[in-house]
Amino acid sequence: MKLIVFDMAGTTVFDENKVGITLQTALQKYGYDFSVEEINVVMGYEKPVAISLLLKDSGVTAEKDLVNKIHQDFVEMMIEYYTKSNEVKSTPNAHHVMQYLRENGIYVAFDTGFSRPIADTIFKRLDWKQGQDFDFSITSDEVENGRPYPDMIFKAMEHFNITDSKEVGKIGDTMSDLQQGENAKCGLTIGVTTGAYSRNELKGYHHDFIIDDLLELKNILKN
Template identity: 45%
Template sequence: MKNPIKLAVFDMAGTTIKDQSNVAEAFVRAFSKHGYTAVTLKEANEKMGYPKPLAIKEMLVAHTPEGERVSEKLVDTIHDSFVDEMIQFYKESPDIAPMDDALEVFESLQQMGIKVGLDTGFSRPIADVILERIGWKNHPLIDITVCSDEVSKGRPHPDMILKMMAALGIGSPSEVIKIGDTEVDINEGLNSGCLLSIAVTTGAYTEAQLAPHKPSHIVHRLIDILPLVAAEIGEPVRE
């Protein structure tokens, strides 16, 4: 065996869960409800992957006259609206579905002796609705999930990955790989010291947009990570 890998950490929306700008659209609707009608879908997409209260605060600052303070109460109010929008979407939309190859990848990794974790910029209430809806709540192929409201600092900080490592008894980030579809996913992996920080083009960003953030690899399908992992651990990909 070459490099041991004990844990693969995947993002949720846009990486393992299909997202056709649904999260960004919920952002725009939440802002609009509170009078911020100039917030665009492009701006919202640029904040994908961040902890949602932080993303909301940064967007509010951009739409607030210079010198005026953005209150935490307003951030919380818009976040509450965003949570309501997302929970309604994930409960009711027929579009909610996992990426086609997600479970196949999880199973292949577990056959290699690698645990599977999910982390997300969502708070736990949204994440639980998603996991319940697609049948991933307590799924045997998913060993652990961590949400941004369960740590001191969300992505791009390493807190969520460190929390998983502690829970699973993993001693070094060099035994962990990170997979995600945004800049902050890449940076979370890099900031954590992960062996690999792999970007996928299944979400909001193209290869050209992801490349400047220096992921270890860029793939176009989740299943494309399997040969990368196999090469690192010195094992063939199991069919």
């Protein structure tokens, strides 16, 4: 492996469904009521796409202006949360594993269904710096297609001049993370149970491993 691409919320950043609850709140403000379970189905997707899918599934025309307003409210609430909440922290062993990979010559990258302003707020809050704690990050608003499309992984590969996706691993906590790894033909696609999906839910999608703690990645790579 030359590169491991990590998801953020639920994978490397602690999340007790705060993302789903915040998206639910943003939708409710405009009169659209969805359960967290319904919202979890689209977790990991680029958030405007997730909003559009939810609206369409409920028979609502997902007009661009409406989607943008809901998304903007979501972004503002998430930035406030990641700036001020005492709950914000990394998942167990995330930073240790990031350091381990970099010390062993493996690049560490992040991709996310968040837009750049939210991702940068998280990096600032956790004091994770590019070039010191990780090597690259890409957000869904910086590519043509977010997850489950492979664009963000391909962008990370391009950054490091990696041409063979078999030398890349993808780790995430949602269906769309695993689909993204499959679509990019990653050499390693790993689901982690620290976020939106349970082990049983993740089992239904393409994966090489499902883990409960990022620390397990060390043994996977050794073998």
